[in-house]
Amino acid sequence: MAHIDPFETTLSNGLRVVICPDNSAPVANVTVMYRVGSHDERRGKTGLAHLFEHLMFDNAAPGVDKQYDLYCTKAGGSNNAYTTFDYTTYHIDVPAHNVELGLWLESERMREFRITDHALTTQRSVVIEEINQNVFNQPYGIWRKAQQEMAYSQDSSYSWDVYGSPEDVASITMEDAKGFFETYYHPSNAVLCISGDVDVASILTLVETHFGAIPDKHRIIERTPFHQQMIRRGTSLAVEDNVPLTAVFISLHIPGFAQNELLDAEITSTTIGSGRSSLLYKKMVSELQIASGVGCFVDRRANDSLLTLYAYASTESVTADQLADGILSSLGSTTITPDMLSAAVNKLKTAHAAELQKANGVADMVAWTTLFWNDPLYVNTALERYERVTVQEVQSMLFDVGNSEQRIRLDIIPSSTNTN
Helix, strand or coil, X not given: CXXXXXXXXXXXXXXXXXXXXXXXXXXXXXXXXXXXXXXXXCCCCCCHHHHHHHHHHHCCCCCCCCCHHHHHHHCCCEEEEEECCCCEEEEEXXXXXXXXXXXXXXXXXXXXXXXXXXXXHHHHHHHHHHHHHHHHCCCCCCHHHHHHHHHECCCCCCCCXXXXXXXXXXXXXXXXXXXXXXXXXXXXXXXXXXXXXXXXXHHHHHHHHHHCCCCCCCCCCCCCCCCHHHECCCCEEEEEECCCCCEEXXXXXXECCCCCCCHHHHHHHHHHHCXXXXXXXXXXXXXXXXXXXXXXXXXXXXXXEEEEEEEEECCCCCCHHHHHHHHHHHHHCCCCCXXXXXXXXXXXXXXXXXXXXXXXHHHHHHHHHHHXXXXXXXXXXXXXXXXXXXXXXXXXXXXHHCXXXXXXXXXXXXXXXXXX
């Protein structure tokens, strides 16, 4: 991986700017990451952060309503956005000579609140349909919603999924939306990262032109509190769903990314559930033949994350207890070796390096580590840090998953009225 040489500055309005030149291809990326997500919502107004991500595509300058995507496409670019528990990201990929267009479009989103009643009505409907498609009408789609409610107490804003509930989204008003913009969508609560085939001096001039005059709200954001007492452990639940076969999800609370790099969790999840060489696949798919699909992943949050293992039954006769026992026996009978650790590290390093070959991959990581860790240079040492994780750290995490007082178990079972 080529060494990345970020240039960092802060505008007078508080906007942190990081420029990452890479002249290997004539493309550029403009990414703006705001420190706001579903964790900043309150009960009764869940889904507001994700809805607002949709609304921001209608927040262009006067006279360009509905043309955000059109401007981008005509310039040969593409754009997208995503919302997480703790931050929201907007990014545009363009040919390098059109990088100013990306800066202009993103600055217009940030400049002032321009959402119309029509846009709010339309996007509420769009988001509600998205929730229905991806959660309630998707096989096994409800598991994440159920998991949040099990893993955190009701006074924690991690106890609902990023999508929120359809009822809450339907109730969001223009006043809610405007207040959300005024509180979180301002320069000092964001990081702007420009990567790719760009010249630092030229970009600085363009950034000052488009973003420098945007006023900051000068508000002290009262972050939603999170306490260790909000974490729930040792819980289990069985939920009926319109699914053909049983599935089991077992989760373990691990530190939040604001306090921990989570590299040990990434290595553990790769060892447990990534590919045919993983512990779960070899035990449950190949040997026991009770699962058709298995896996493990890290669900990152700033204050508290979850390591989740899952398995889908191979036949109707396989029970939830068999799947759970298979998962736990896969881990309990395994001693992590240096070779296993090395294989997982190499797989992660390869994937990580591949992502950093792309302008948008660089911008996303640099913006994130700047926003939460104030460290745009992390990108250059990330691969080395994987080497510092020890066999003992991975083995300890496997042990914790096997501890019934620590883990959370969710069974998704076929509904008794299921006619599939």
